[in-house]
Amino acid sequence: GSYPGKVSIRIADSDIDFHAEPGDPLLRAALRSGIGMAYDCNSGGCGSCQIELVEGEIEDIWPDAPGIGARARKRGRLLACQCRPLSDCVVEARVEDRFRPVVLPQRRSVRLVGFRPITHDLAEFTFASEDGKADFQPGQYAMLALPGVEGERAYSMANLANAEGQWSFVIKRMAGGAASNRLFDEREALEGLELDGPYGTAYLREETPRDIILVAGGSGLSPILSIAAGIARSEKLAGKRVMVFYGGREAKDLCAARQLDRLFPDGHRFEVIEATSEGEEGAREAGASRVQYKGFIHEVLAAYLKENALDFGGFDYYFCGPPPMINALNRMLQLEFNVPEDQLFFDSFL
Ligand code: FES
Numbered sequence: 460g461s462y463p464g465k466v467s468i469r470i471a472d473s474d475i476d477f478h479a480e481p482g483d484p485l486l487r488a489a490l491r492s493g494i495g496m497a498y499d500c501n502s503g504g505c506g507s508c509q510i511e512l513v514e515g516e517i518e519d520i521w522p523d524a525p526g527i528g529a530r531a532r533k534r535g536r537l538l539a540c541q542c543r544p545l546s547d548c549v550v551e552a553r554v555e556d557r558f559r560p561v562v563l564p565q566r567r568s569v570r571l572v573g574f575r576p577i578t579h580d581l582a583e584f585t586f587a588s589e590d591g592k593a594d595f596q597p598g599q600y601a602m603l604a605l606p607g608v609e610g611e612r613a614y615s616m617a618n619l620a621n622a623e624g625q626w627s628f629v630i631k632r633m634a635g636g637a638a639s640n641r642l643f644d645e646r647e648a649l650e651g652l653e654l655d656g657p658y659g660t661a662y663l664r665e666e667t668p669r670d671i672i673l674v675a676g677g678s679g680l681s682p683i684l685s686i687a688a689g690i691a692r693s694e695k696l697a698g699k700r701v702m703v704f705y706g707g708r709e710a711k712d713l714c715a716a717r718q719l720d721r722l723f724p725d726g727h728r729f730e731v732i733e734a735t736s737e738g739e740e741g742a743r744e745a746g747a748s749r750v751q752y753k754g755f756i757h758e759v760l761a762a763y764l765k766e767n768a769l770d771f772g773g774f775d776y777y778f779c780g781p782p783p784m785i786n787a788l789n790r791m792l793q794l795e796f797n798v799p800e801d802q803l804f805f806d807s808f809l
Contacts, residue, residue, distance in 0.1 A: 465470030466544050470494075471513050471551045471623045479544050484520065485510070486539035487564065487655070491554075495559030496552055501540045501602060501658050502613050505807045507797075510538040515548030558660060560593045566655045569626065573645055578714050580632045581678060583617060584642060586654060591624035597663040598682045598777060600806060601626060601656025605641050605649065612638045615682035615779060615806065616657070619689060626654060628689060630658070630679035659776060661804040663689045669802065672774045676707065676756060679780030680715055682806075684722060686777050687729060702730045706756030706784065708737050727774040734759040756780075757787045761796075771796035 463479035466487065479488035486508050499507040502526030502544045512535060522532075539552060574795040586603075595601070595616055602611040618627040623706045633639045641649070671690060675683040683703065690696050705715030716731040734752040752759045755792030764771055772794065778788050785805055792798040 466492065467474070469546045469549045470778070470808060471546075471549050472552060476552060476601070481544060481641055484540055485517070485542050485544055485548075485550070485627055485729065486568060488544075488657070489539070490558075490560050490564050493560060493563055494759075495555050496539060497558050498540060498658075499602075499614065500807050502543045503538055509536050509690075510539045510542075510553075511535055511551040512537060513549040515547060515550075516545040518543045526664070527704070529675070539605065542593065560563065560657075561596055561662070562599075562657050564613065564656050565592075566653055567592065569652050569654045571649055571652070572625070574646055577629060577680075577718065578633070579711055581629055581714065582632075582643065583627055583629050584646070585625055585627040586652065588624040588626065591622070593618075593624045593626050595621045595657035596620075598804065599657040599659040599686040601628075601654050603628075603638070603657065604653040604655070605638055606651040608641055611655070612659070613806075615659070615679075615685070617681040617684045619685060619692075622741045626656075629678050634674050634762075638681050645706035655666065660807055662686075663721075663777070663805050664695075665693050665695040666777065667690075667696075667699075667775050667776050669773055670702075671696070672702050672704065672760070672776050674704045674756060674760060674776065674778040674784075675715065675781030676705065676779070676784045677712075679778070679784075680705065680718065682779045683715070683716060687719060687727075688722060690720055691727060700730075701728065702732065703761050705731070705733045705757050706780070707733070707735055707779075709774075732759065732763055737786075750765070755787065756784060757791050760788075761791060770797050772802070774798075775802050779806055782807065 464478050468479055469476040477489055477492035477494055486496055486498050496508050499505040503521050503526050519542050524538055524541045526538050567590050569588045569590045569651035570585045575583040600615040602613055614628040617629045619665035632643050632780045673683045690701055707713045713733045722724050734754055734756050736755050
């Protein structure tokens with residue numbers, strides 16, 4: 460039966476309804492119930508989850524969230540990921556099959572069980588869940604809540620689903636970032652960590668006639684490692700050509716080639732192309748799987764495909780990294796090279 464505080468939500472003009480636990484954002488309540496409510500970042504930034512309240516009472520958790528403009532807000536629009544129902548509600552919302560979770564997201568307590576530095580500002584953190592569950596698709600993310608830090612942060616998993624309940628993330632230390640500084644500096648003392656997930660629709664699609672390109676910058680390495688591991692074990696993708704592009708500012712930021720070597724100690728079939736946007740042009744090893752370029756990673760990607768006479772439309776693209784990188788890639792692939800939108804998989808939560 461229901462208990463006090465649980466409210467029921469109905470989606471207008473449909474036969475969809477679900478329950479929300481007290482304090483759970485509307486979007487997450489929908490996803491936990493297996494309903495494909497439209498979303499992307501789950502963090503108030505992208506605007507994909509806009510809804511309209513038809514009936515009932517809702518609390519706006521973040522009235523200044525950048526995902527919604529002042530005008531839309533004035534018209535009564537809300538972000539489903541940034542509001543909590545306070546009573547039974549009826550809302551207008553976009554529901555589509557492609558947003559329906561493949562694994563239902565859940566909250567669980569976790570503790571830190573592993574820490575491994577990768578570069579001067581990237582490290583891998585591994586958490587173990589107390590219920591021993593770690594079920595997700597390669598490329599998905601989870602929300603991490605740290606005691607004493609307001610809000611949650613979205614981090615993409617770097618590993619694969621496993622029976623040990625381990626969730627690994629490559630995390631970047633952000634200048635002035637409360638959450639990442641806490642993780643890096645006080646990791647030994649962290650208690651009461653909560654992980655909520657999995658979320659995200661930019662996960663590996665094994666049913667594809669195309670080859671695959673992975674692109675990352677910074678901590679975008681995290682989902683790329685997970686997707687690479689997913690590709691490597693997939694029989695369906697066994698014959699596919701796979702390229703990995705990784706961009707950093709300077710040579711000391713580059714780590715994708717090394718991390719892939721570490722992940723596959725017996726070797727792998729990925730072509731790894733790394734580039735720095737500043738500093739010297741790196742070595743180009745002819746015939747090797749490793750080439751180092753100078754330039755922004757989207758430019759390097761374009762140059763590389765042209766140089767090898769490859770068709771831009773012949774690939775599925777997975778990318779993760781800082782918003783300027785995501786935007787540049789999106790613009791270039793869609794506008795300049797006419798790659799259909801449904802071949803592009805990315806998150807915009809960073
Ligand atoms: Fe809600 Fe991005 S703003 S999912």
